[in-house]
Amino acid sequence: MEIYHTLYITLLIVLSFMLLVCLIRAVRGPRIADRLMAVNMMGTMVMVMISILALMLKEGYLVDICLIYAMISFLAVVVLSKVYIGIYEERQHHMEAGKEGETDERS
Amino acid sequence: MSAVEWIRFLIGSLFLLTGMVIFFTELFGVFHFNFVLNRMHAAAMGDTLGISSCLIGLMIFSGVNFTTLKLFFIIVFLWFSSPVSSHVLSRLEVATNANLSEHCEIYEDVAVLEQELAAKKDTETATEKEAHTS
Numbered sequence: 001m002e003i004y005h006t007l008y009i010t011l012l013i014v015l016s017f018m019l020l021v022c023l024i025r026a027v028r029g030p031r032i033a034d035r036l037m038a039v040n041m042m043g044t045m046v047m048v049m050i051s052i053l054a055l056m057l058k059e060g061y062l063v064d065i066c067l068i069y070a071m072i073s074f075l076a077v078v079v080l081s082k083v084y085i086g087i088y089e090e091r092q093h094h095m096e097a098g099k100e101g102e103t104d105e106r107s
Numbered sequence: 108m109s110a111v112e113w114i115r116f117l118i119g120s121l122f123l124l125t126g127m128v129i130f131f132t133e134l135f136g137v138f139h140f141n142f143v144l145n146r147m148h149a150a151a152m153g154d155t156l157g158i159s160s161c162l163i164g165l166m167i168f169s170g171v172n173f174t175t176l177k178l179f180f181i182i183v184f185l186w187f188s189s190p191v192s193s194h195v196l197s198r199l200e201v202a203t204n205a206n207l208s209e210h211c212e213i214y215e216d217v218a219v220l221e222q223e224l225a226a227k228k229d230t231e232t233a234t235e236k237e238a239h240t241s
């Protein structure tokens with residue numbers, strides 16, 4: 001069983017380096033959609049890490065945590081996208097209202 | 108370890124290594140492209156194919172028990188949720204980007220795009236017919 005342990009440790013190290021690269025994308029991303037996409041990718045990799053850990057420690061209940069993690073990461077992406085669309089529309093509305101106010105003052 | 112266990116280990120580690128290669132390709136694509144909607148194309152691959160092959164490898168390792176069923180449920184859930192989150196993210200990008208037309212063509216009406224595609228198809232068939240006759 002030593003060889004399984006070596007394989008799991010190697011995969012966890014590789015995955016943690018990939019997670020760091022994802023974090024670089026999330027910090028550098030010029031737009032909000034870039035950052036949300038990087039967070040989604042990080043969620044996927046963390047899911048693989050949790051499942052590997054569940055088999056390595058022989059604790060089956062860690063897979064339940066992985067399932068809940070998948071649901072929460074999906075929910076985070078959907079809710080944050082909706083929130084940012086709402087913020088943008090509200091800002092556009094404010095700008096239009098401001099322009100109308102300016103024209104009213106001029107006239 | 109017996110021969111059967113060795114074969115199981117080799118098949119499982121093959122699936123896991125395939126998953127790692129797909130994750131690496133995903134990261135390469137995300138840093139290679141310049142625009143969000145192109146990057147999303149690379150990122151959606153790891154969400155479905157990468158995690159599926161990784162979890163299939165782990166399912167082969169764990170054998171037939173309840174953990175395998177739960178890993179299968181994770182794959183099924185991601186098959187449903189990943190396209191939805193990609194769709195919502197691209198809607199966010201299209202809704203908030205003011206100068207989207209710098210990066211891709213935009214058709215306000217789908218009928219215009221359909222007409223263009225039909226015209227392109229007609230010209231292609233015409234050129235094929237000419238090639239056949241000559």
